[in-house]
Amino acid sequence: MKHRTTAGLAAVALASIALTGCASSDDGGSAAASGGNVCEVTPAAEPSPAPSPSEEDVKAVDAIKVSGPVGKEPKVEFEAPLEVSAPTFRVVDEGTGEELTDGAQVTINYLVIAGKDGSTSGSTWKTKKPETFKLGAPEYDLLNDRLIGQKVGMRLLMASTAMDQTIQVTMVEVTKVEAAPDVPTRAEGTAVTPEGGLPTVELADDGQPTVTIPKDYKAPTDLVVQPLIEGDGAEVTKDQTVTVQYAGCLLDGTSFDSSWSRGAPTSFPLSGVIPGWTNGIAGQKVGSQVLLVVPADQAYGEQEQGGIPANSTLVFVVDILDAKAA
Missing domain, CATH: 3.10.50.40 (Chitinase A; domain 3)
Structure with a gap:
């Protein structure tokens, strides 16, 4: 059994994030209307106790x-x-x-x-x-x-x-x-009407997203950056560390990563993530929620990454809660 330690130790000591299953749906609510693949984030679970050392x-x-x-x-x-x-x-x-x-x-x-x-x-x-x-x-x-x-x-x-x-x-x-800074737990601001044909996002009362990928959605060749909520904070720059809530899905509806599933926002420097995140989050305002559709060449390319197959297009919903100097 592996357990988490710290964000910066992720490459050397962090536990893997549990993958959460999602399925294609043709019945009920907006999923039926779209006939698409529905990606639901598994709610945060109580952490399992660490085993005792011998x-x-x-x-x-x-x-x-x-x-x-x-x-x-x-x-x-x-x-x-x-x-x-x-x-x-x-x-x-x-x-x-x-x-x-x-x-x-x-x-x-x-x-x-x-x-x-x-x-x-x-x-x-x-x-x-x-x-x-x-x-x-x-x-x-x-x-x-x-x-x-x-x-x-x-x-x-x-x-x-x-x-x-x-x-x-x-x-x-x-x-x-x-004292820890007072950081919100979800995006807050003005709702933005997204362009048609993109994956759609529904929010639970706590802000946790459910993503529906249209059945006929074609993977884009360029990075898609669609604000869903516009915050009123400062613009994020590429050299900052951001605090975010986020969920990541494959086009088939598989959820491969989510801070909501871990029960808390997470922080990391924008200079240390995939190019699709660096290019998509920089320029957005703190307090915003952004939909990112990231082509493989701005994600992990031909490299398999955990539960992400090689050459995968990735879909993210990101709440930008804070940004500060790295």
């Missing part, structure tokens, strides 16, 4: 040597290959600064090391790009309980299974805590 897991993590002062990239040494059967943690240093409370915004530095050979997979000390997130957010379920109640300066060691099923060791240091 005695062997605890001994393996206790044997890891960490050296170097707080505030600097540490040296982490262990006998490779390192194996654990469940996420296993060790507090290396207690913090002495401000207390970390549920809902606060914390900033961390982290170092990620491959358990198989001890090689470094990533380091925010080297990139000088620490990560900031809200304590209690569902996508940080591995870190929340270990950080809440601790103090700034705390260093936490973790060994867990990554997306590629390899074991990775992560050293986290909390460098800052502050």
Whole structure:
């Protein structure tokens, strides 16, 4: 079983997002009217509890040597290959600064090391790009309980299974805590009438979308950017980090990704996503909802990506909740 950690650790330690099934429908509501493929987002589920580490897991993590002062990239040494059967943690240093409370915004530095050979997979000390997130957010379920109640300066060691099923060791240091900004949970603004023939979007009371792809819809060769709600915030630029709610579908109605299913918005730099997102979200206003139809050459191209087949056209509904300097 894999579990989530942090947004920035996604490439090396995040769990995969559960795929949600959708089906073509010819009866009931707007789906019958369109005769198209209906993509429904599965509501957020209660997270499954993480399995408990074994005695062997605890001994393996206790044997890891960490050296170097707080505030600097540490040296982490262990006998490779390192194996654990469940996420296993060790507090290396207690913090002495401000207390970390549920809902606060914390900033961390982290170092990620491959358990198989001890090689470094990533380091925010080297990139000088620490990560900031809200304590209690569902996508940080591995870190929340270990950080809440601790103090700034705390260093936490973790060994867990990554997306590629390899074991990775992560050293986290909390460098800052502050009140989290007040960010809405859905787009709010003026409704925009979309062009005819595009996938249609229906919203639940909480803003969660259901997407219907017309039966005769042909995959476009160019990126389609259709505002559905126009917000009144500042225009987003390509060099910013955005906070969004979003759902992603294939043209056959398969839902492959959704922040609504995870129960919380997510944040990431626009410079680090597929070109269709970078080009489609930049220039839109904060508070807006946008429909994106992304051709394969602005998505993953000939590369299969998780539950997304090669050469797939992707359909997204994106609520742009916030944007700030990366």
